[in-house]
Amino acid sequence: MTKNNLRDEFPKNIKETLAKRVSYFCSNPKCRKMTIGPHTDANKSVSVGVAAHISAASPGGPRYDATLTSSDRKSIKNGIWLCQNCGREVDIDEIRFTKSILEAWKREAESLVVKKTIEEKYKSSKKVISKIQDIEEMYEYFNEYYIANFDHFFSFNDAMVSLRKHYYLHSPIMTQINTLNELISKVLEEFRKIKLDINPKTSKLIKKYLDTLKFTYEDDGIGFYNNRLERFFENMIDTKITRIQIIKELSNCI
Numbered sequence: 001m002t003k004n005n006l007r008d009e010f011p012k013n014i015k016e017t018l019a020k021r022v023s024y025f026c027s028n029p030k031c032r033k034m035t036i037g038p039h040t041d042a043n044k045s046v047s048v049g050v051a052a053h054i055s056a057a058s059p060g061g062p063r064y065d066a067t068l069t070s071s072d073r074k075s076i077k078n079g080i081w082l083c084q085n086c087g088r089e090v091d092i093d094e095i096r097f098t099k100s101i102l103e104a105w106k107r108e109a110e111s112l113v114v115k116k117t118i119e120e121k122y123k124s125s126k127k128v129i130s131k132i133q134d135i136e137e138m139y140e141y142f143n144e145y146y147i148a149n150f151d152h153f154f155s156f157n158d159a160m161v162s163l164r165k166h167y168y169l170h171s172p173i174m175t176q177i178n179t180l181n182e183l184i185s186k187v188l189e190e191f192r193k194i195k196l197d198i199n200p201k202t203s204k205l206i207k208k209y210l211d212t213l214k215f216t217y218e219d220d221g222i223g224f225y226n227n228r229l230e231r232f233f234e235n236m237i238d239t240k241i242t243r244i245q246i247i248k249e250l251s252n253c254i
């Protein structure tokens with residue numbers, strides 16, 4: 001029988017899970033070394049991490065606990081992810097590195113990863129949300145434009161009849177609508193890239209907001225500009241309340 005048969009080694013999946021639960025950082029709070037990185041061979045990675053036993057894998061080892069069963073000793077509960085140096089250090093000095101110290105390291109290292117993940121998600125959400133605020137400011141401008149030019153009409157239809165008649169007067173605003181569309185496309189692109197890094201509730205609200213902004217316009221070859229302006233104002237008025245509600249919800253959940 002070889003030495004390894006006597007040791008309660010961790011199965012491969014448990015080693016991997018231990019590493020992933022701390023994002024491959026050493027769990028020693030004074031070390032926190034990254035235990036994985038690129039190999040010079042582009043197809044490989046280098047690992048300097050170990051799944052260390054809190055209670056030793058075999059009798060006589062550090063912190064060996066005879067009351068544990070073999071499966072307890074191989075379980076994830078008995079493991080801690082460390083770099084090779086710290087792995088060696090904690091096994092040499094079992095008086096200093098007690099079971100409760102190692103368990104405290106493990107808890108702290110895992111909660112640090114959770115905290116970092118939340119912070120990252122918060123940052124990603126903030127990035128998209130600040131762009132959404134830019135969009136809202138532009139909508140505010142269009143809203144004021146609409147009020148100044150069309151609000152005195154009895155109905156939206158009447159306002160649009162006037163728009164069609166004098167659309168050349170309003171054509172400069174098309175440039176700004178194009179700028180808005182570009183901004184919306186940019187936000188969509190950014191959102192697609194980071195949507196998995198945003199918490200699901202915020203992500204759902206952002207998607208709902210961007211979907212709300214979508215508006216179509218037909219190019220009939222004659223009245224392209226005024227069609228587009230009409231559709232734009234119609235969409236703006238239709239979506240105003242929904243947009244404001246989403247923005248409110250978004251700011252509540254951030």
Ligand SMILES: [Zn+2]
Nearest residue numbers: 026031083086
């Ligand atoms: Zn270390």
